[in-house]
Amino acid sequence: MKKFLLPILFLLLHLGCKSQVEIIDKPIIFDESRKELTLDYLEDHYGLQQDTPTIDPKMIVLHWTAIPTFEGSFDAFKDVKLPSWRPDLENASALNVSSHFLVDQDGTIYRLMPETIMARHVIGLNHAAIGVENVGGNEGKPLTEAQLKSNIALVEYLVHTYNIEYLIGHYEYTNFENHPLWLEKDDGYRTKKTDPGQDFMRKVRQATAKLNFKENP
Template identity: 70%
Template sequence: KLNVSSHFLVGRDGTIYRLMPETVMGRHVIGLNHCAIGVENVGGTDETPLTEAQLRSNIWLVDYLSKKYNIEYLIGHYEYPLFEGHELWLEKDPAYRTEKDDPGEEFMARVRKATKNWKFKPVPKQ
């Protein structure tokens, strides 16, 4: 029912598709669209789990984007609720919330480990 957009899409074979300029606001993460660059991965279900090729491509994207922009946080969709009340939070509809589990804690831990040299700020705790 909602229009959704993301800056990048990563196919199961690791191919990265740029869907829109990262300087344009996408609609992909509640409360943080105005300051986030969105990456979606094809799959992520029990039937179609994320692949090693997708992991490598996500790591490459984080490195690529971090060289271009001063990125402070690296988050998975499932972590967006941790930013409610944070200075970056901007969601005008207090009732608009969804439960997300992508791309998963293990996937994010592996991306964070591979990109720790960027020294991203920790995700807020609740």
């Protein structure tokens, strides 16, 4: 596992200082099979024929895993194909769900895959969205203050690295139907989401208001 300390220049024209976020690289399996499944997903769901499964990030989507441990959460994303306990998604693709980042309950940020490679984490928008998963979030394991601070720092880093226009919670993804970023071809492919919770999103938005995200549809 490789550890990097990445300097982040916040939009600190307002704050006049520099800050840093620590990210630990812990990659999931991304072999030739996952690459091909990702390319198939891009074509089947978005009509995008590509030689590489790259994305142009325009959005950050915050999630929770609803799994109480880091190990369990990581294992849910690690393998190439969907596990047997996700029959609700299998008809759309055998590609496993994943995310670019996973934030543990103590606030440690892990990068699971490069931000410019497609991860399957949000219907209709994967081709333009960076996913940030947070360990826990179910009733027995609520998201923590440390996770909140790490999400804020990570959002600021990503905004100053990519041309990010939107910040949303997973539960808000269907607001983008009929938006130019929405490319989902299957009108019957939707799931109901509540993550990462409205209170968590409100706090992240308050802390990042200076970044001037576009208003969600």
